[in-house]
Amino acid sequence: MARYRGPKTKIARKFNDAIYGPDKTLAKKNYPPGQHGRGRRKKQSEYAIQLAEKQKAKYTYGLLEKQFSNLFDHASRKSGITGEILLQLLESRLDNVVFRLGIAPTRNAARQLVLHKHVTVNGDVLNIPSYSVKIGDVIAVREKSKSLEAITYSLSRGSATKYPWLEWNTSELSGKFMVVPTREEIPENIKEQLIVELYSK
Known part of the structure; x- marks a missing residue:
């Protein structure tokens, strides 16, 4: 495409x-x-x-x-x-949520991570960047991908704390989509x- x-x-x-x-x-x-x-x-x-x-x-x-x-x-x-x-x-697209969580430094990089099956949603590997994340969904780095240099480098920048509609779990390398953001929250x-x-x- x-x-x-x-x-x-x-x-x-x-x-x-x-x-x-x-x-x-x-x-x-x-x-x-x-x-x-x-x-x-x-x-x-x-x-x-x-x-x-x-x-x-x-x-x-x-x-x-x-x-x-x-x-x-x-x-x-x-x-x-x-x-x-x-x-x-x-904002609810999976590739965008992966980017917002700080797992990837850009949306293009987030799309690549999703396509290459480095990301899970509610425990299942999902490789559809356009998937619409729902409230309560848990987006995580796949277990075997947690040591991937691109992911660890991006996470070291600490950008996940910027967005109030997302909750980040550092120990699990996972984030939860808490609520649909309001227009004022979307930067x-x-x-x-x-x-x-x-x-x-």
Whole structure:
């Protein structure tokens, strides 16, 4: 399945947002990439602004167009604020939860760990990155993978304590999905209402 594997800084500069984490180049070149990046840009249309926000969300969470569209359809069928539900569904993906727990340093790395069967959900090995984690689910590092250098290095950074909807057990290398996060708790700089307006056209 095709995924973006190009320069991450280029995408971060495109949206002027460090969507892949701290970026020294973005700090120096806070203008769009390309020959005319510094040039004067004409005022963007409403549609262009909405489309850019959707693209930013797609790149941030590492989804393809069809996956993102299907997830939006799912969110729109639920009762509540569609934009907030969309972000909650994105946050509930297994690859994202593995990333949030600090088991992997990036979502791409988390996806790889899941695909290579290094992660369990409620004791069972699960290799589906898009699996929707439920409240009460326990996500853990597989026993034979606990000494994997990539995992131990990522965990040493201690990022699991950042998110109030997750509970981390250091001795077991496992985390529990305690509650669906509220919009205020989700740190991503995404204007989800623009995405809703785009799909509502």
